[in-house]
Amino acid sequence: MSSKKLSCGRDFFAVPNLAVALENGGKCGFDFVSIPLVHPRYKRDFIFADGSHVRDTISEPLTRNDLVLPSGEWMSLVVGKISPWLNVDSYDENIRTNSEKALFEELMLSMHLNIPVVLVPLLSKNCVNLARCLLSHCGLIKSNQAFWIHVPLTDPKSTLECSDCDSEDTWDWWNKLRTFCDNERRLSLALEIGCAVPSSIVLKRWLGEPVRALVISTDLFIMNRKGFPVLKRCHQELLCHFFKLEVQFILTGASRTENGLQSYYQYLDHLYMTRSVPDKMGAFAKGYNDYLQNPLQPLMDNLDSHTYEVFEKDPVKYEKYEKAISCFLKDRDSSELHEIVIMVVGAGRGPLVQAALKAASKTKMHVKIYAVEKNPGAVVTLRNRQKDEWGSVVTVISCDMRDWKPLVKADLLVSELLGSFGDNELSPECLDGAQRFLKGDGVSIPFQYSSYLAPLSAPKLYSSIEECRERDKKHFLAHYETPYVVRLWNAYVISPPQICFSFNHPKKDINNNRYACLRFRNGEVAATIHGFAGYFDTMLYESVSLSILPEKETKDMISWFPIFFPLKKPIQVCSFANIEVHMWRCSSLKRVWYEWLVTEPERSDIHNAGGRSYWIGL
Ligand SMILES: C[S@@+](CC[C@H](N)C(=O)[O-])C[C@H]1O[C@@H](n2cnc3c(N)ncnc32)[C@H](O)[C@@H]1O
Secondary structure, three states: OOOOOOOEEEEOOOOOOHHHHHHHHHHOOOOEEEEEOOOOOOOOOOEOOOOOEOHHHOOOOOOOOHHHOOHHHHHHHEEEEOOOOOOOOOOOHHHHHHHHHHHHHHHHHHHHOOOOEEEEEOOOOOOHHHHHHHHHHHHHOOOOOEEEEEEEOOOOOOOOOOOOOOOOOHHHHHHHHHHHOOOOOOEEEEEEOOOOOOOHHHHHHHHOOOEEEEEEEHHHOEEOOOOOEEOOHHHHHHHHHHHOOOOEEEEEOOOOOOOOOHHHHHHHHHHHHOOOOOOHHHHHHHOOEOOOEOOOOOOOOOOOHHHHHHHHOOOOHHHHHHHHHHHHHHHOOOOOOOOEEEEEEOOOOOHHHHHHHHHHHHHOOOEEEEEEEOOHHHHHHHHHHHHHHHHHHEEEEEOOOOOOOOOOOEEEEEEOOOEOOEHHHOHHHHHHHHHHHEEEEEEEEOOEEEEEEEEEEOHHHHHHHHHOOOOOOOOOOHHHOOOEEOEOOOOEEOOOOEEEEEEEOOOOOOOOOEEEEEEEEOOOOOEEEEEEEEEEEEEEEOOEEEEOOHHHOOOOOOOOOOEEEEEEEEEEEOOOOEEEEEEEEEEOOOEEEEEEEEEEOOOOOOEOHHHOOOOEEO
């Protein structure tokens, strides 16, 4: 079949000959077909209204012969559809019981055929029994079979002209189902695009959901002057938003042009191929989208060479440091005869030493640089660079900055000990130790940093946390009270970030414990909170700054992704409701840790009490 980039399937209402359907679909460029698992006319009654059972008397086969396709094609080219007439949540017991039996029969068949994806229609918020059936089936299967819950993007009652007249929130249908199913990770979404286009906030919320496919009808297309199908601008824009989630498409409905079905496929492919693609940095970072990583602990652990190499690829961070150091040097009186003492504390393999040397050369200032590093592996690199590149202007000190007893004092301390949440790599504790050797009028670069929090809906991340359980030897919920570094992608920030903790250097108060209570207001749509996104910004010198906050992100900087503080149990929040979170930074002689708690709209318990699941070693 087609090897084009857009993955698009062709939907069939009924398939008399599957091999022919596949061949015709392939000729039009389609990558797979979606077909009813059982013929639409074959409605089965297992139980009559009087209670008697009839199923056993039927000797006809349930559906087509699996021999019509080799198993490899069943496993790669077919999406199976559950019969639309099933209503396992009907109030009529007869309908409900029949539907339930038929549903299990179809699910079993899909499992027998190894069909990778099953499309399950969700027709209303009344879905408790559907959730129960799906969850019990998921417990049976050992394969990676996925269930795409087929939901309209907007209520089918709403139109382009009237998007909210008496309409239901279809996200709520899905939210109920996945909540009942305990966020089962095999359940994801196939959203059916209708005439109406959702508001921007509703769309953002959908973009935070695990959307795998868009179902689009030929009815939605209009014909251009040459008789080719095209979409209205509002629908084009809508699809472009979903391209970022790398969704697949399913085209449904009859062709309405003599140019054939392939013209629909070609148009969708054209939209996809002409979408805006990420730049070089975006392409590099793409591999990290929604990928949970344990935060680094550069104080307790020694980083390896590869990790330093990744840091050093950042095209922006070191330029900003060089600029900050240059500004500092320019502010010093150039008539001063003594050389300016710069101490790079936590020098790694030397990129900040290099930045300081460049700044000195550009500003024509005399400097003496001490490169202090506690990682013996990185010290090997520093000593080599000192010998081969830098010469006597640089002295390498192999020591923990908290223990070093220098003979001179520094005019400038340069450090980069920051994590995704600012202070989470223990910059405050390390710099408290180092400020002893800063002159009275000495300066620290950075001189300030702050962390931020925002409530986050991130079902995909929440389900991936479950997979961290294997690696985790601590108590059974430890992986839900541990923060993760992650490039947030398939997630929805419910309310803008607010400042949490701030640190200034040098400082008099060396108590680095903190507490913050933050109050957010949800917008006009209900949402599910799976945790909190953490960010930071830092002031290096004067106005030179770095930030990973979404609204003032330092362009092209790749050194930090946000951090995610999960909740053990997701919390539902209504529109315009308050969200209140409490965050603590706590410490003992050997450890620092965070604890967090939600008190509105619902109470959670205290996460990571006493640092039982996650801590940072001092
Ligand atoms: C985030 S890395 C930054 C390295 C380098 N400055 C860069 O920008 O590529 C932090 C470095 O500080 C070092 N470090 C952390 N705590 C330290 C301490 N207390 N004393 C000395 N070095 C420390 C780590 O070993 C690591 O090399």
